[in-house]
Amino acid sequence: MSKTGEPLVLMNGVCYAYASEMVLCNVHLQINKGDFLAVIGPNGGGKTTLVKLILGLLTPTRGTVLVGGRPPGEKNGFVGYVPQQTDQNQSFPATVLEVVCMGLFDPRKRSFFPRHRENNRLAMAVLEQLALADLAGRRIGDLSGGQLQRVLIARALVSEPELLIFDEPTASLDTRAQTEFFELLSKLNADRTILVVTHDLLAIASYARSVACVNHTVHSHARVGSAGELVDAFYSAARDNPICPVEQFRRLPVQKEIHPHV
Amino acid sequence: MFELLQFEFMQNALMAGLLTAVICGIIGTLVVVNRLVFLSGGIAHSAYGGIGLSYYMGWPWLPGAIGFALCSAMVMAAVSLRSRAHADTIIGVMWALGMASGILLLDLTPGYNVDLMSYLFGSILSVPVSELWLMSVVAVVLIIGTLWLFRDLVLMSCDEEFARTRGVPVTQLYFLLVGCVAVTVVLVVQVVGLILVIALLTIPPAIASRYSHSLSGMMVLACLLGAVFTSSGLWLSAVFDLTSGPAIIFLAAIFFFLQQGIDYLRQRMRRIV
Numbered sequence: 001m002s003k004t005g006e007p008l009v010l011m012n013g014v015c016y017a018y019a020s021e022m023v024l025c026n027v028h029l030q031i032n033k034g035d036f037l038a039v040i041g042p043n044g045g046g047k048t049t050l051v052k053l054i055l056g057l058l059t060p061t062r063g064t065v066l067v068g069g070r071p072p073g074e075k076n077g078f079v080g081y082v083p084q085q086t087d088q089n090q091s092f093p094a095t096v097l098e099v100v101c102m103g104l105f106d107p108r109k110r111s112f113f114p115r116h117r118e119n120n121r122l123a124m125a126v127l128e129q130l131a132l133a134d135l136a137g138r139r140i141g142d143l144s145g146g147q148l149q150r151v152l153i154a155r156a157l158v159s160e161p162e163l164l165i166f167d168e169p170t171a172s173l174d175t176r177a178q179t180e181f182f183e184l185l186s187k188l189n190a191d192r193t194i195l196v197v198t199h200d201l202l203a204i205a206s207y208a209r210s211v212a213c214v215n216h217t218v219h220s221h222a223r224v225g226s227a228g229e230l231v232d233a234f235y236s237a238a239r240d241n242p243i244c245p246v247e248q249f250r251r252l253p254v255q256k257e258i259h260p261h262v
Numbered sequence: 263m264f265e266l267l268q269f270e271f272m273q274n275a276l277m278a279g280l281l282t283a284v285i286c287g288i289i290g291t292l293v294v295v296n297r298l299v300f301l302s303g304g305i306a307h308s309a310y311g312g313i314g315l316s317y318y319m320g321w322p323w324l325p326g327a328i329g330f331a332l333c334s335a336m337v338m339a340a341v342s343l344r345s346r347a348h349a350d351t352i353i354g355v356m357w358a359l360g361m362a363s364g365i366l367l368l369d370l371t372p373g374y375n376v377d378l379m380s381y382l383f384g385s386i387l388s389v390p391v392s393e394l395w396l397m398s399v400v401a402v403v404l405i406i407g408t409l410w411l412f413r414d415l416v417l418m419s420c421d422e423e424f425a426r427t428r429g430v431p432v433t434q435l436y437f438l439l440v441g442c443v444a445v446t447v448v449l450v451v452q453v454v455g456l457i458l459v460i461a462l463l464t465i466p467p468a469i470a471s472r473y474s475h476s477l478s479g480m481m482v483l484a485c486l487l488g489a490v491f492t493s494s495g496l497w498l499s500a501v502f503d504l505t506s507g508p509a510i511i512f513l514a515a516i517f518f519f520l521q522q523g524i525d526y527l528r529q530r531m532r533r534i535v
Contacts (some may be wrong), residue, residue, distance in 0.1 A: 047327045055427050073429065087347045092295055093474040102420065105413050107429050112409055139475055155424070 005034050008163050008193050009054055011218075014047055014063035023049045027063070027218045031163070034188055038204040039197045041214035047197045050214055053223045054195070055081055068162065073076050076106050080156030082166045085148060090141045097123055097136040103155040126154045130184070146177035151163045153184070164188065166196040172201070263275050263380065265338040266500050271387055277391040278453050279496055280399040283488030288404055289446050290463035290488075291481045294471060295419045299464050301338050301440065304353040306447045306456050308334040308360025310381065314367030327448045334360060335444035339437050381509035384455025393453055396432055403488070404442070408481075411435065414478050426504055458507045469521050491517070502517060 007033040016024045023048055024046040032237055041047050042236040052058040053065050056073025065071070069080050079104070100123035101116075125131045130150050140148065149169065156164055165187075182203045198204065204211060212220045266272050284455035293302050312330020315324040334356055359504050408415070417425035426432050448458050466487035467480060474480035495510030502509075 023408060057423070057426055076415055076429055079427070081424060083421065083423045087423050088421050089295065089419060093469070093476055093480045094416070094420055095475050098416075099420065102413075102417050102424070102428070104431070105416060105417055105428050107431070110410065114413060137475075147356065187449075 008035075008068060009195075010064075011053070011068040012064050012066075014060045014065060016046075016053060016058060017061045018049075020119045023121070023216070024053075025216075025217055029212060029218050029220060031193060031195060033162070033193055034189075036186070036194045036207065036209040037196070037220075038208035038210070039212045039214055040199065040201070040204065045215040047214045048167060049110065050212075050218065051165055051197060054165065055079060061135075076108075077159035078162055080159060080161030082149075082152045082156045082164065082169060084167050085145065085152070085172050086171075088140070088148065088152070090148075092140065092141055093134040094180075096132065096138050096140060096143070098128070099140055099151055100127060100154045100158055101256060118147060123158055125152070126158045130154050130157075145172050146174075146180070149173060149181060150184070151175070157189055161192070163193045163195065166194070166198075168197050168199070170198060170200055180205065263436060266497070266517065269522040270499070272496075274389050274391065274394060275332060275386045275496055276343070276493060277394050278386055278397065279492030279510070280453050281401055282457050282458075283392065283452060283492050284401050284451050285397065285404060285487050286459065286462035287448050287466055287485030288408055288481050289443055289472070290294040291467040291477065291484050292415060292419065293463050295480075296439070298440070298443065299381075299460075300350065301335075301353055302443050302447065302463055303330055303460055304338055304360075305335045305440070305444045306451060306459060307357045309444070309451065310456075311360035311367070312362035312364075312448075313372075313381065314364030318367040318371045321405070324448070324452070327451075328445060331448050332441060332445040335440045336437065338492065338498055341441040343433065343436060379454070382456050383505060384451065384453055386454050386506050389453050397449060397453065400446060405409050406445070407442075412478070415439075419477065454510075455507045458511055461511040461514055462491070465518050469518055472521065472525060487514075487517075511512050 007030045009029065011027050011029040013259060014024065014027040014029075027050070029050075036043060039047050040049065043199050053060055054067060054072055063096065067073075068075050070080075074232065076143075083101070097119065097120060101119045104119045104122060123137065124133065126142070129137055130153065131152055131155060135147060135151070140151065143151065147158070154163075170181055178200065183199075185196065186207050188194065196208070267276065309331035310328050311334075313323055314408075315321075315330060316326025319326070338353050338356060342354045346403065412433055414425075414430050417428060417430050418435055422432055447459055447463075452458040454462075466484040469487055470480045470483035474483055489519055491514040492510050495513045496506055498504065498508040498513065499509035
């Protein structure tokens with residue numbers, strides 16, 4: 001466990017280019033322990049690239065990324081990742097319990113006789129915590145969208161991560177499931193740091209503590225405005241508008257910033 | 263059936279069928295869950311170019327075919343890692359090119375007239391003992407390798423991106439898997455033929471996937487189904503004097519469609535009830 005106030009993620013002057021196209025440039029970002037950071041921005045603005053840099057799936061072209069004081073990907077289990085549901089091979093023959101156990105896999109501890117019992121116990125504990133214990137023996141292909149989502153969260157949670165990262169988690173959920181999802185996130189936020197990439201401005205306004213706008217570079221904002229103002233600001237911002245929507249909003253005379261978690 | 267087994271060629275044929283069932287059950291399961299059926303077909307057909315090249319150059323055909331299949335497999339793997347959509351076309355072209363160049367090279371080879379049918383459908387009744395040994399070694403290596411890398415394979419097949427975040431060497435594993443497909447396909451092709459390999463790579467795992475809750479269960483069930491298909495197909499072909507390869511495929515395909523039909527009816531019944 002790291003101390004309170006110590007930054008979990010520190011990005012310093014980070015640039016990333018795919019082939020010749022610069023996707024992110026000069027990114028400075030700090031994510032502190034206990035934060036609930038929403039990442040917003042236009043399509044192609046580099047949100048997913050930002051997430052992949054933190055996960056260590058991409059190496060920055062320039063600049064440094066530190067996760068828990070180490071290069072990303074080095075501390076296995078420090079970051080829990082919940083990818084978009086469409087990445088999941090739903091026809092894969094696996095039970096919910098097995099999928100959750102995948103979150104405990106460490107290729108450095110490979111063996112012919114893995115410790116199934118211990119892993120199953122930890123996985124069951126997380127499933128119980130998320131009220132999914134009844135589904136443990138179910139095949140993942142037979143789950144509803146909302147259930148699969150929670151199973152993927154369980155898989156990310158089972159390694160006891162400090163930071164949980166979600167990439168557009170609510171895209172395939174209906175309104176009720178979305179609300180339940182964000183309620184769950186705010187519960188998890190009690191003892192974990194959360195980063196969520198989302199287009200759901202209403203949810204950001206009521207749940208997130210801070211916002212990062214990603215459009216080739218990153219503007220972070222330590223506080224969140226109300227939903228209506230966020231929506232106005234977001235939609236008035238054109239793709240190549242150099243002004244960040246949240247920044248634009250902050251120049252407005254209205255000063256009714258809300259703090260959902262006091 | 264048992265009086266047929268008095269003949270040594272029948273014993274060898276049965277052994278070859280069972281070994282093929284095991285190899286194809288393991289690799290085929292990974293092929294099916296990773297959706298590499300088309301890629302495997304491409305590898306198998308492009309290996310034909312290697313056979314043509316070996317005959318043309320006067321090399322022994324097995325190393326030539328394996329080398330050619332491995333090279334085209336690596337190209338296909340590299341392309342499909344970069345873009346799944348683009349890979350479809352490239353594999354289709356390489357598939358056709360391999361076949362065509364194989365035939366052209368055989369045309370150009372003086373004095374040779376290799377029977378294409380035996381390559382397509384194999385000659386399981388004339389398998390020499392040395393090939394059985396080679397297949398046994400491949401099967402054992404494959405089983406040990408799969409056991410060692412089993413969790414890695416599960417993570418990669420289930421969710422590639424998540425597997426990477428857990429430190430699974432997905433890219434290397436993918437190339438290894440496609441390489442294994444190339445080697446096993448060529449080895450098994452010379453025994454049972456190209457068409458039978460593709461049938462045994464896809465049909466038993468496809469049926470098994472409906473009734474399995476885990477990758478290991480799917481592999482075991484696919485091996486068992488493959489064994490049932492090869493041995494009963496072999497028996498049918500002996501009793502009714504049919505070509506053995508197509509008899510095995512026919513049996514497997516009938517079983518596949520029966521299973522699909524029953525599944526469909528069961529789902530409809532459930533909806534009505």
